[in-house]
Amino acid sequence: MARAGQRRSGGARTERGAQRRRTSPPAQQGIIPVLAGLAREVDGAVRRPPTRAAVRTKFQVVALLVREERARLLADKGATDAQRSKKLKQLDGVATLLAKTAARDTSLLTLLADDARVSDAARSFKATVMRAGGLEPPEEPAPAPPAATVPGAKSQVVPQSVISRQLANPFLAPDFEATAARNASRARRLAGWELLEPLFRSFERGATGAPACMPLPEARFSSVPHGRALMPHQSQVVAAAAAGHRTFLLADEPGLGKTAQALLAAQAANAYPLLVVAPNVVKTNWAHEVGLWTPQRRCTVVHGDGDHVDGFADIVIVNYELLDRHVGWLGDLGFRGMVVDEAHFIKNKRSQRSQHILAISERIRARSARPLLMALTGTPLINDIEDFRAIWQFLGWIDDTMPKGALMGALEETGLTPVDPGFYAAARASVIDMGIVRRRKVDVAADIPA
Template identity: 55%
Template sequence: MPPTASTASAQRASNRRRKSSPARRDDDAPLIPILARKVREVEAKAQRGKLGPTNRVKFQVIAFLVREERARVKSDESVPAGARAELLKRLDGVATILAKTAARDTSLIQLLEVDQATTPVAKRMRRDWLLESGAELAEDELIITDVAPVQTQVVPAALAERQVIPVQIEARRESNPFLAPDVALRAPSSTARRRLDGWELMGPLYKAFETGAGGSAASMELPPVPEFDRLSPKGLEIMPHQSRFLEAVRAGHRSFLLADEPGLGKTAQSVVAASIANAYPLLAVVPNVVKMNWAREVERWTPQRRATVISGDGGDIDAFADVFIVNYEVLDRHLAWLSSIGLKGMVVDEAHFIKNLTSQRSQNVLGLAARIREQVRDPLMLALTGTPLINDVEDFDAIWRFLGWTNGEKPGPELMERLDATGLTPADKAFYPEARDAVISLGIVRRKKKDVAADLPDKLVADLPVELDDDFGRSIRAAERELGDRMAAKYRRIIEARGDKVFRGEFDEDIVRLVAHGELEDSKAAGNGGDNVFTMVRKIGQAKALLAADYAVQLQRSVGKVVFFAKHIDVMDAAEAHFASAGLRTISIRGDQTTPARQLAIDAFNNDPDVAIAVCSLTAAGVGLNMQAASNVVLAELSWTAAEQTQAIDRVHRIGQDEPVTAWRIIAAHTIDTKIAELIDSKQGLAARALDGEQLDPTSSDSVQMSALMHLLRQALGTR
C-alpha cells in the first residue's frame, strides 16, 4: 500500500533494505521494467478502443517518466557505457510504443509534450511507480494533497452572452428575492487520511464492472413491496418493481442510476420520487422528443404539481412551476437562471447522452449538478438510461460524476468510505467484487423485463435476409470488394516494408487494426465523398428500402399496426411513398418536427385505428416514445450500436403491451450488412457483463464500424 506521512521513515528503511539485497538484472534502472509493463497495458487498451481518463493519465505519466529516466541514465557515471546504451535502447522501446499508441488515438499526442505530473492522480501514479522501483523520495513527494475545491462555474465564458432571463423568472425572483439557506448542508468532510487515499482507484472500479466481478446483477438492495399502495393517484397503479424503488426514496436514498431496461416506467418512477423527496423545484433535462411526454407524466402521476416546458428562450414558461423540463439542445442558454432559483433535484433522462465529457452538453449538465450539490444537502439526483454503456465501461464516468459518486479522478467521500471499509486494496483479487458492490450500493437500480414484469410479453429479433440481385446490389458488392482490396494493398505495403512475406490467409492483427483505423479516420474526414464504410451502408439502406417497405405492407395486412424504423431520410421517403401507393395511412416521426406535431402523430398512431404504419427515424424516435399500439417493428436499416437498436424496439416492448413483440431486421445478404448485424448482437455482451453479472466471453470494445472494416480486410487477405 502506498505510504502516508506517518510511514515515510519506514518506507525509506524498506527502500534501503531492498537496495542492500542481492543484485537483480535491472539494478541499474529498476524503473524500466515497470514502465515497459505499464505501457503494454495502455497499448492493449488502445487496441480495443479509445482510452478512458485513467489510461490517458497513465500514458501521460509514462511519457514524462521516460524522459526523467533517460536523463538520469545519461548522467549516471557509475553505469558502464555498454549498460548505458542497453538501458537507453530499452527506454527507446517504451517511447516507440507510446508513439504507436498515439498514432491510434491522435488526441494523445498533446500528452507527450507534458513534462511533469500536474494533477493529484498523476502525481500519485508517479510516486507509486517510483516507490515500486525502490527509489527514495523526498517528504514532499510522498504526501500528495488534492486541489482545494472551488465553487463550480456553471456558465462558461463562451456561453455568457447566450444567457437569457425569461420575464416570468424575473417575476419569481421579485416575489422571493432571497433563497432560504439550507441549514442542513453537510459540513466540510474530515481531512483525516484513509487507508486507500494513496491508491489510484478509478481504473480498478471500471475493471470491476468490465469483468462483471461478483457475477450478480448490478442492482442495489431495495426494500420489499409495501403492503398498501399509498402513492398512486386515483385510477392508476404503481407496479411492484416501481414501488420498491420508491420505497428506497422514502427511506432517504437520494442519488440513483436508474438503469431499468427500456419500457419499465422510469419516467413515472422519477416523477413520484420527486414528490416523495419534496425535491421541488425539480429540473428534468430530457431529449427534445419526450418533453411533452414528461409534462404529461408529471400531470398524470402528481396532479397537484405543475410542470412547465422550456422551449427556445423560455418566453412562455410558468416561472412558478414545480418541475422545469428542458431539452439538451437549449439548456445552454438557461444555465444562469436555472443555477440561481434553488433547484432541489435534477433528473437526466437518457443519461448516456452525456457520456462524452468534452461535449458542451455534458459540461452543462455536470456544471448544474455540481451547483445543486453546493446549495442543497442530499438533493434528488436521478440518471435515467436503459443503456448506460454504449461502447466502453468508462461510459459510466460522466454519469458517476453527475451523481457525485466520483469526480473523474477519484471516488467521492461516500464511495471512498465504502471502499475503505472493505479492508482490501486493488492488489487483492477480492477487492473487485467488493468494489463493484460498493458502487452499486450507492444507487444503481437495474431491473430486466423478464425479472420484474412477468406479464410483459416476450421480445424476439428475427432476421430477414434479402437478395440485392439488381444492378444496384451488384455495384454495392463491387464497392465492398474494391474497399477490401484497397485496404489489403496498404496492408501488404506495410508488411513488405518491414521485410516480411505475405501469405494468403495469414495476417498480423496489429497491422490489420492499424490499416482499418486509418481507413475509418479517412472515411470520417471524407464524409459522403467516395466509397467508404459509411457510404456503402447508406447505399445498402437505399437498396433495401422498397424491399423493407413491401414486407411492412404484407406484415401490416396480417398483424395490424407496424412501426417502421430507418436511419436516413431518403429511405423514409421511399417507404412512405410505397405505403401511400398501397393505400395505407401513415404517420411520420422525424427530427425536424416540433414537439406538439410529434406528439399528435404518436397519439394518432396509438389511438386512431385507421393509421396503419408509423415511419420513424432511428435517431429521432429511438428514445422515450410509447408506441405499444403495435407489436411488430421493421428495422429497414441497421444502427451502428446495439443500444440504438434496443431503444427502437423498446418503443413497442413496454409496460402496457399485451402481445409478444417481434422486431424484423431486414438484412442484405452477401454484403457487409450481414457482418454488421452480427457485430451489433455481440455488443450486447458488454452491458450483460457490467450490469447483469452474466458470465459471457469478452468481446472487443471496438466500434461496429472499426470491426466491420477489419472483417472486410481479413476477407480480402484470405481470398485474394
C-alpha cells in the same frame, strides 16, 4: 601507562571517527545518493505487504526524479563524459532497483505511466527530496483562475419569470449539512491509490452474471392519483426514495415505467423544485406524465429563449439542446432534485451537453446536502465501461480523479486495495449500493399487466 600500540590504535579509531564525521551531508553528495536510499526504503517496505499509500507516493517520486535527473545529466554541457557516465551508471542502479520493486507489486507500474496522476502529497514530498539532494524545486504554477462564465455564456438568457422568482426569494437558507456531507468521507487507507479505473473494471472483472441492482425495500402503497397504480417493481424505487436514498442510476429495460418512478420518487423525497433534462422529442411527454402522476404539481416546459417559462413551477423540463442558453439560471434557481432522461446521451464527458449537465448538478449539490439525482437510461453502456464516468459524476459518486463521499467511505470499509483478491467484487457491490437499479422485463413479468 598505556602501550604505544594502544595509543596508535586509539588514534586510528579517532581518525576513523573523524572521517565518519567529515562525511558530506546528502545535499553535498547530490540527488542520486538520496534517491538510492529512498529506493532501498521502498523496496524494503514492498517486501512487507500490503504496500501502503505513503510507500506508493515515495516510489512515484523517486521514479520521477530519476527520470528528471537523467534528462538533466544528458543535457548538462559542463560535465565531462566520465562524470556523466559515472552518474548515469548510478542512476541505472536506482532504476534497476525500482524495476525489481515494481515486479514484486505490479500495481506500482501504473504510477510510471506518462499520464499518471501526481497527488499534492507527492508534489510536496518531491520538493522535500530535491532540497535534501541540494536541488531547488521549481515553483509550482499558480492555479488557473476559475472561468468567469460557463460555455456558451454569450448566448445565455434568463427568462423574466425566473427573475421574478429570484426577486421574490433572493436568499437561500444556508444548508450546513451540505458542508458536513462533503467533508464526511475522505480517503485514508486508500489515499494515493488510483481508484477510478479499478472501479470501472470491477463491472467486468467482478461481474456475477446477474443484473446489477441495489437492495430495494419491499413494495408498499404509494400515493397515486385515482385510477392509476404502480407496479410492485416501481413502488420499490419510490419506497427507497421515501426511506432516504437520494441517488439512482435507474437502468430498467425500456417499457418498465422509469418516468413514473422518477416523478413519484421526487414526490416521496419532496425534491422540489425539480429539474428534468430530456431529449427534445420526449419533453412534452414528460409534461403529460407529470399531469398523470403528480397532477398537483405545476410544471413548465422550456422552449427557445424561455419567454413563456413559469419561474414559480415545481417542475422545469428542458431539452439537452437548450442547455447552453439556460445553464446559468438553471444552476442558480435552487433545485432540490434533477432527473436526466436518456442519460447515455452524456457518455462523452467532453461534450458540451455533458459539461452543462455536470455543471448544473454540481451547483445543485453545493446548495443542498441531499438532493435527489436520478439518471434514467435503458442502455447504460454503449461501447465501453468508461461510459459510466459522466453518469457517475453527475450523481456525485466520483469527481475527475477519485470516488467521493459515501462511495469512498464504502471502499474504505472493505479493508481492501486494488491489489487484494476480492477488491473488484467488493468495489462493484459498493457502486451498485450507491443506487444502480436494473430490472429486466423477464424479472418482473408477473408485475406487468396483461
